[in-house]
Amino acid sequence: MLLEIKNVHKVYKGKVKANDDISLSIAEGEVFGLLGPNGAGKTTLVNQIIGLTIPTSGSITLNGVDVVANPGYARESCSFQSQTQVPISGLNTLQAIELVGRIRGGSKADVRRRAMELIDKLEMGEWQKTMGITISGGVRRLVAFCMAAVEPGKIVILDEPTNDIDPLRRRILWQEVQELAKRGSAVLLVTHNVLEAERVVDRLAIIDQGKVMGMGTTSSLKEDDGDTMHLELILEPSQAEPTLPDFLQNPVIVNRRIVALVNPADITTAIDWARGLKESDAIEEFSLGPTTLEDIYIRLVQNPDEGEQPGEVM
Amino acid sequence: MPKWLRGYLLMVKWVFLSYRAWLSLNFAVQIGIAVGFIFGISFLYPAITPDIAKYLTTGAPTLILLIVGFVVGPQIIASARLEGTFDYIWSLPVGRMSHLAADATVMFGSTLPGIILAVGLGAIHFDFSLDISPLVIPAVILIGAGGTFLGYSIAFLVPKPMMVMVITQIFSFVVMLFSPVMFPVERLPGWLQSIHEVLPIQYMADLTRGTITDLDVNLGLAFIVVGAWCIVGFIVTLIVVNRRQ
Numbered sequence: 001m002l003l004e005i006k007n008v009h010k011v012y013k014g015k016v017k018a019n020d021d022i023s024l025s026i027a028e029g030e031v032f033g034l035l036g037p038n039g040a041g042k043t044t045l046v047n048q049i050i051g052l053t054i055p056t057s058g059s060i061t062l063n064g065v066d067v068v069a070n071p072g073y074a075r076e077s078c079s080f081q082s083q084t085q086v087p088i089s090g091l092n093t094l095q096a097i098e099l100v101g102r103i104r105g106g107s108k109a110d111v112r113r114r115a116m117e118l119i120d121k122l123e124m125g126e127w128q129k130t131m132g133i134t135i136s137g138g139v140r141r142l143v144a145f146c147m148a149a150v151e152p153g154k155i156v157i158l159d160e161p162t163n164d165i166d167p168l169r170r171r172i173l174w175q176e177v178q179e180l181a182k183r184g185s186a187v188l189l190v191t192h193n194v195l196e197a198e199r200v201v202d203r204l205a206i207i208d209q210g211k212v213m214g215m216g217t218t219s220s221l222k223e224d225d226g227d228t229m230h231l232e233l234i235l236e237p238s239q240a241e242p243t244l245p246d247f248l249q250n251p252v253i254v255n256r257r258i259v260a261l262v263n264p265a266d267i268t269t270a271i272d273w274a275r276g277l278k279e280s281d282a283i284e285e286f287s288l289g290p291t292t293l294e295d296i297y298i299r300l301v302q303n304p305d306e307g308e309q310p311g312e313v314m
Numbered sequence: 315m316p317k318w319l320r321g322y323l324l325m326v327k328w329v330f331l332s333y334r335a336w337l338s339l340n341f342a343v344q345i346g347i348a349v350g351f352i353f354g355i356s357f358l359y360p361a362i363t364p365d366i367a368k369y370l371t372t373g374a375p376t377l378i379l380l381i382v383g384f385v386v387g388p389q390i391i392a393s394a395r396l397e398g399t400f401d402y403i404w405s406l407p408v409g410r411m412s413h414l415a416a417d418a419t420v421m422f423g424s425t426l427p428g429i430i431l432a433v434g435l436g437a438i439h440f441d442f443s444l445d446i447s448p449l450v451i452p453a454v455i456l457i458g459a460g461g462t463f464l465g466y467s468i469a470f471l472v473p474k475p476m477m478v479m480v481i482t483q484i485f486s487f488v489v490m491l492f493s494p495v496m497f498p499v500e501r502l503p504g505w506l507q508s509i510h511e512v513l514p515i516q517y518m519a520d521l522t523r524g525t526i527t528d529l530d531v532n533l534g535l536a537f538i539v540v541g542a543w544c545i546v547g548f549i550v551t552l553i554v555v556n557r558r559q
Contacts, residue, residue: 012559050405053559071558072407080405084398090332099331103324103406 001025002186003049003155008058010044010210018044019055020210026155031177031187033197033204037301041210042190043083046157049188050078063154079104081148083159083190085140088132088147093124093139096132097146104151111150118146122172138164145173152185159190174200198293206300213300218293225261225291225299231270233258233277233286242282245273250299261295262288321408325416337424344428348374352435364442371436372527373496375429376457376519380489382425383461384468385482387418391469392478410555418462429454433526442527449533450525456540457518463547470554495519514543 003026010019018041026032034042047053049060051071060067067074079100088096094115101111119128124146127139135143145161158177162170177200181187191197197204198218205215214221231248235241235256244251247269248260262270267288274286330337355370356362394400403413437444465482472478489495492506494516499507510516520536523529 047401051558052401052404072409075405075407078405080402082398082402082405084401086402087332087394087397087399090334091328095331099324099328100406103321103328103408105407 002028002063003188004059004061005045005049006059008045008048008055008060010041010048010053011056017210019048022058022207022210022212024205024212024215026186026188028154028186029181029184030202031181031189031200033201034188034190034207035192035194035197035204035297036207037192040207042207043159044210045207046080046159046188046190049155050074050080050157077154079148079151079153079156081144081156081158081161085137086144086147088140088143090132092129092131093119093127093135093143093146094129096143097150100147101150104153106151114150115146118149118176121176122146122169136164138166138169141165142169142173145176149176149180152180152183155186155188156180157188157190160192161189162191162193162196170196194294194297195292204293206297208301214296221293221296222291225296227264228291228295229262229264229267229270230289230291230295231260231262231274231286232288233274234284236281236284239282242277245269250295250302252298252302256284259294259298261291261299318409318412322412322416325408325413326419329416329420333420333424337420340424341427344378344425345431347378348428348432348435351432352439355436355440362440364440367436367440368442368527368529369498369523370496371433371440371442372523372529373519374432374436375454375522375526376495376515377489378425378429378432379422379454379457380461380495380515380518381486382421383418383458383465384485384489385465387421387462387465388469388478388482390417390421391466392475395469395475395478411552414462414466414551414555418458418466422458422462444526445528447525450522453521453525453537456537456544457521460514460518460540460544460547463544463551467547467550467554470551470557489515514540 005025006023008019008022009017011017020041022041022045024032034045036042044053048055049062049067051067051074054068062074062077065073067077086096091099097115097118098111101115102108106114119125122142122145124139124142127135127143132140132143141161141164145158148156148158161177162173165173174196177187177189181202189197189201201218203215203217204221206213206221228249235258237256241253241258244258244260247262247266249262251258251260271288274283274288277283278286351374352371355367359366404410433444436442468481469478472481492502493513494502494510495518499510499516502510517536517539520531520533521540524531524533524536
């Protein structure tokens with residue numbers, strides 16, 4: 001495995017436990033998702049991988065090298081898209097991408113070629129000569145992605161890469177993420193956008209309150225839910241949320257969207273209930289389908305007792 | 315080319331491009347301050363003699379370098395800390411000190427036109443002669459580096475970036491009014507003179523005076539004291555910058 005994280009604990013001053021016995025590993029050419037809610041400890045873990053902070057205990061090795069003791073090696077090996085905005089206000093898009101490519105050791109010609117390739121693929125040509133201070137947050141995020149991808153390291157770490165980005169370019173960006181993995185880099189994708197991550201990652205870990213709640217491929221995580229189905233309802237605007245029956249498991253209401261799990265034995269009852277809501281114009285629409293990664297995520301994050309730390313590093 | 319040098323030069327380019335707009339404005343302000351300083355002295359001292367003018371004019375380079383090192387530099391660091399940009403910059407394969415050195419290079423580079431203009435204009439306007447020694451180059455580098463290292467140490471040691479802004483304002487006040495840069499140390503009360511025997515500020519002023527004029531200063535002592543403070547500042551900066559939580 002390229003990256004090995006073993007039993008990492010991180011406790012900040014004031015006894016804030018940000019990472020609690022985290023173990024995971026990532027192979028070359030793999031897209032690994034690190035999913036979790038805000039404040040779960042994802043960015044803390046990333047900061048330890050790239051040597052910005054050091055673990056309270058545990059080990060992190062990259063290609064067999066202890067990056068806690070050798071932060072310089074971590075910086076050489078990891079290209080990083082930060083969650084915070086990159087300091088490119090005074091640079092134009094092309095300058096920013098090329099400078100990072102050159103700093104990461106690329107030759108002038110190779111970096112120019114790759115920068116232009118990324119700009120073309122992500123359809124950013126119109127901003128190629130635009131100063132960072134005048135471009136929108138979404139375009140800045142795209143530029144930051146290109147800065148991480150122009151001369152990729154052994155590991156490419158992307159912290160919430162698609163925030164503020166329009167849907168079409170998001171799709172292209174995800175293709176580029178997979179392209180990076182095909183070229184041999186391991187990609188560590190940090191996000192709380194579960195729906196998008198499901199389509200891209202080879203394996204993932206869900207973390208909450210600093211602990212790994214579940215880890216594996218999307219399919220292996222879904223296996224735990226057996227034949228349980230995913231029910232989704234969209235409320236009519238301005239309609240109050242209906243009383244939720246007991247057969248709905250782990251219901252979550254976000255704005256007008258209600259998501260819940262339904263046991264196979266309750267499926268008919270659930271459909272009848274949803275149809276009734278539709279006929280009374282309480283909801284706009286509903287759908288029933290196989291469980292999604294989002295269901296697993298919600299279950300593990302809402303019911304932390306169900307989560308289990310894998311016994312061995314995968 | 316060694317990796318560290320390549321990284322440093324690329325970071326200089328990054329910093330220069332980033333500050334480009336500010337640098338143009340700073341250049342204009344520096345020129346304005348230099349011209350204003352020279353003509354302003356005449357209002358402060360209507361009966362100014364060439365000797366007094368020489369003393370005041372040759373204090374200007376130290377004052378400018380100290381203000382940039384103690385005030386402007388730490389304030390830039392404080393804003394970068396507030397914006398969280400170090401998380402990104404320090405993830406790049408460039409040493410943290412190389413990045414700070416690049417920052418300091420651009421900042422000090424931007425002060426040189428103002429310094430040269432102030433001294434040159436002062437010599438012409440007040441009719442005193444300059445006696446420029448090659449030692450002026452290491453002297454200016456030493457003052458700039460010493461001021462920057464001390465400024466950066468403060469910028470990283472003070473836990474709250476907003477506090478850095480306040481502290482640097484106090485520093486600028488102390489340097490302007492209570493440090494023997496623009497007046498001889500003998501005018502200060504005894505206890506403050508004792509403090510300034512240890513601090514590098516009066517020796518920094520001696521360094522510029524001793525290398526651009528024929529004024530009688532102990533240049534050797536000035537190099538030693540400022541050099542020692544520079545080493546201390548470098549070590550402290552190295553430690554605080556490379557600290558990891």
